[in-house]
Amino acid sequence: MAEDSRSELLSLSAYELAKKIEAREVSATEAARTANARVEEVEGDVNSFVTTTPQLALERAERVDARMKNGGIKLWESVPIAVKDVLSTKGVRTTCGSNILYNFEPLYDASALLNYGEDMIVVGKANCDEFAMGSSTENSAYGPSRNPWDLDRVPGGSSGGSASAVAAGEGWWALGTDTGGSVRQPAALCGIVGLKPTYGRVSRYGLIAFASSLDQIGPMTRDVRDSALLLQAIAGHDPRDSTSANVAVPDYLAELEGGVSGLRVGVVKELMGEGVQPGTRETVESVVRGLEGAGAEVGEVSLPHSRYGLPAYYIIAPAEVSSNLARFDGVxxxxxxxxxxxxxxYRKTREEGFGDEAKRRIMLGTYALSSGYYDxxxxxxxxxxxxxxxxxxxAFSRYDVLVSPTSPTVAFEIGSKINDPLAMYLSDICAVPVNLAGIPSISVPGGLSEGLPVGVQLMSDHFTEPTLLRAARATEQVSDFKFTLKP
Amino acid sequence: MISEEEVRHVANLARLGLTDEEVEKMSGQLGDILDNIDQIGELNLEDVPPTANALNLTNVLRPDEPHAELSPETVLSTAPDAADDLFAVPRID
Structure with missing residues (x-):
C-alpha cells in the first residue's frame, strides 16, 4: 500500500477505520501492517511498549479478515490495539513493568480481552509503572515512555505507554487500567480520551491485581465515540470475577449525540483551587462556559471530604498492594x-525483583496493617x-455530571518528580476520589496550556456511563482541541 | 520519621530484602508520606461505617460444580522449579 494511503488510514479514528474495513475498502491485515509500520517508525522515540507483537497482530488480522468473509465480526474486532502490560495475554510475555515478571507468559487471556474477541489484533504490550504504581511510567523496569507532544516530558502514568501509543498512532486505541487515575491522568497529559468505567463494569479477571477494590480496566482513545465503542467491546458480567457487576450493558453509542441541553453540570470547588496550574484552570473554565452555551445548567458543587481522598487512598491502595504482591515470591x-x-x-527474589516504588508501597501497606496501627x-x-x-x-442528587481538571498540571519533565514520592502522588489528587467511590469518570482534552494538552475530568453516578459519554461528546465539541498524530 | 529498626521489622514482615541504603532512605520517605496521611486522623468518624467495596457487594456465591481446569503440567510450566507435579522450593527454614 502506498505511503499516502497509510497516512490517510492513520488519520482515522478507530470507529472510522472499523467502518472502512466493514465496507471492505481496506482489510484488517492492511490496518495491522500500517500499525506495525508506525510502531517501527516512532517506537525508538516514545518507548510505548515493553514487548511489540507485530507477527501476532498480522496473524490475528488475517483471521479477522477470514471471519469477515464467512459471516461477520463485531465492529471493533478489526481495529489494532495496544494492551497495557498488566493485562494477561495468553502465551505473550506480561511483565507488569516489573523485573519480577521478566519472563512470565500467562496461561490464559484476561476476560476483557476475550470479550473484545479471541482474535484481538494486539500490536504490543504497553509500558507502565511497575504493577501500575506511579504517575509517569518512570517506575517501569523497562525504561520510561516519552510524551509524544514533548519527548523530554512524561506521558503520565501508570498507563503511560498506552497513552503514548494512542497519541503516536501505534494502534488506533488502547486498554489501560485505572486504580487512582492511571487511565485518566496519562490520557490528559497525552491529549487523548481516557475512561474509567464504574467499578465492576469490566471484569478484572486476568488483570494482575494492584488494589483489588479500586482497579478497573478502561478505554484510551482518540475521541469520545471510540471510547464508547471500546467500552462496548469490553464491558459485561463475568462469573470469574466476583466483584464484576451483574448489570445489563446498554448501547453506549445510542445516546452519544444527545447533547447537554438541560443537563445539570456541577464544577467541583475543591478541585479548582490550590495546586492547580492557572492554564489548566482556565482551560476547564472555558470548556464549562462552552457547555453552558450548549444548554447545560451549570453550578458550583462542594465535595468537602475530597482533600482527604489522597491520604485515604495512600493507605487503602498500599494495604491491598502488600497483600496482592505477596504472591510474587519466586515459587x-x-x-x-x-x-x-x-x-x-523470598527476601532476595523480592529485593531484586521489585523496584523502588513497589517496595515503598509494600512497606507502607505492611506498616499500616501491622499490629497497633490498623485502627x-x-x-x-x-x-x-x-x-x-x-x-x-x-452532589449527584443535584447534578448529573461533575467537572474538574483531570490533573492539576500539564505533562512534567522526566526526572523532575521521581525523587519526591509525595510530589508525584499529588498528580492524582483530582482523580483518586472517583476510585474510592467506584463511580465512572472520563478525561477529555479541553485545549492546550504552554503548548501541552489539558484534560477535563467529568464524573457521574454508578452505571451512568451513557450520560457521562454524552456529556463528554459535547465537551469534545466545545473544546479547542483536535486530535493529530504526534510526534 | 520511621526508625530504621521499625523499617527493618516491617521489611521482615513483608519478606522484602532491603539494602542499608534503602533502609535509610525508606525511613525518611515513609515518615514524610505518613505525616501527610496523618491528616485523616483530624476527622471524627466514630459512628461512620467503613467501606470495603464501593458497590456494597457482599458474599457473591456460585454453585460448586466441577469443571475442566489447567493441567498440572501447564501450571508448572511457568514455575522456576518443579518436581513430581509440585512446585519445588529450597529447604523450609
Whole structure:
C-alpha cells in the first residue's frame, strides 16, 4: 500500500477505520501492517511498549479478515490495539513493568480481552509503572515512555505507554487500567480520551491485581465515540470475577449525540483551587462556559471530604498492594533468586525483583496493617471512603455530571518528580476520589496550556456511563482541541 | 520519621530484602508520606461505617460444580522449579 494511503488510514479514528474495513475498502491485515509500520517508525522515540507483537497482530488480522468473509465480526474486532502490560495475554510475555515478571507468559487471556474477541489484533504490550504504581511510567523496569507532544516530558502514568501509543498512532486505541487515575491522568497529559468505567463494569479477571477494590480496566482513545465503542467491546458480567457487576450493558453509542441541553453540570470547588496550574484552570473554565452555551445548567458543587481522598487512598491502595504482591515470591512464576533456605529466597527474589516504588508501597501497606496501627490507618481510611461516597451521593442528587481538571498540571519533565514520592502522588489528587467511590469518570482534552494538552475530568453516578459519554461528546465539541498524530 | 529498626521489622514482615541504603532512605520517605496521611486522623468518624467495596457487594456465591481446569503440567510450566507435579522450593527454614 502506498505511503499516502497509510497516512490517510492513520488519520482515522478507530470507529472510522472499523467502518472502512466493514465496507471492505481496506482489510484488517492492511490496518495491522500500517500499525506495525508506525510502531517501527516512532517506537525508538516514545518507548510505548515493553514487548511489540507485530507477527501476532498480522496473524490475528488475517483471521479477522477470514471471519469477515464467512459471516461477520463485531465492529471493533478489526481495529489494532495496544494492551497495557498488566493485562494477561495468553502465551505473550506480561511483565507488569516489573523485573519480577521478566519472563512470565500467562496461561490464559484476561476476560476483557476475550470479550473484545479471541482474535484481538494486539500490536504490543504497553509500558507502565511497575504493577501500575506511579504517575509517569518512570517506575517501569523497562525504561520510561516519552510524551509524544514533548519527548523530554512524561506521558503520565501508570498507563503511560498506552497513552503514548494512542497519541503516536501505534494502534488506533488502547486498554489501560485505572486504580487512582492511571487511565485518566496519562490520557490528559497525552491529549487523548481516557475512561474509567464504574467499578465492576469490566471484569478484572486476568488483570494482575494492584488494589483489588479500586482497579478497573478502561478505554484510551482518540475521541469520545471510540471510547464508547471500546467500552462496548469490553464491558459485561463475568462469573470469574466476583466483584464484576451483574448489570445489563446498554448501547453506549445510542445516546452519544444527545447533547447537554438541560443537563445539570456541577464544577467541583475543591478541585479548582490550590495546586492547580492557572492554564489548566482556565482551560476547564472555558470548556464549562462552552457547555453552558450548549444548554447545560451549570453550578458550583462542594465535595468537602475530597482533600482527604489522597491520604485515604495512600493507605487503602498500599494495604491491598502488600497483600496482592505477596504472591510474587519466586515459587510459581517469574524471577527466583536462589538461596539455601526458603525465607532467604523470598527476601532476595523480592529485593531484586521489585523496584523502588513497589517496595515503598509494600512497606507502607505492611506498616499500616501491622499490629497497633490498623485502627489509626486502615480502619480510619475505610471510613473516609464512606464520607467521600456520601459527598458524591449528595452532589449527584443535584447534578448529573461533575467537572474538574483531570490533573492539576500539564505533562512534567522526566526526572523532575521521581525523587519526591509525595510530589508525584499529588498528580492524582483530582482523580483518586472517583476510585474510592467506584463511580465512572472520563478525561477529555479541553485545549492546550504552554503548548501541552489539558484534560477535563467529568464524573457521574454508578452505571451512568451513557450520560457521562454524552456529556463528554459535547465537551469534545466545545473544546479547542483536535486530535493529530504526534510526534 | 520511621526508625530504621521499625523499617527493618516491617521489611521482615513483608519478606522484602532491603539494602542499608534503602533502609535509610525508606525511613525518611515513609515518615514524610505518613505525616501527610496523618491528616485523616483530624476527622471524627466514630459512628461512620467503613467501606470495603464501593458497590456494597457482599458474599457473591456460585454453585460448586466441577469443571475442566489447567493441567498440572501447564501450571508448572511457568514455575522456576518443579518436581513430581509440585512446585519445588529450597529447604523450609
Amino acid at each position: 510459581r512464576y517469574g524471577l527466583r533468586v536462589p538461596a539455601a533456605g526458603v525465607h532467604e529466597m 489509626a490507618y486502615y480502619a480510619q481510611a475505610q471510613k473516609v471512603r464512606t464520607k467521600i461516597i456520601e459527598d458524591f451521593r449528595d
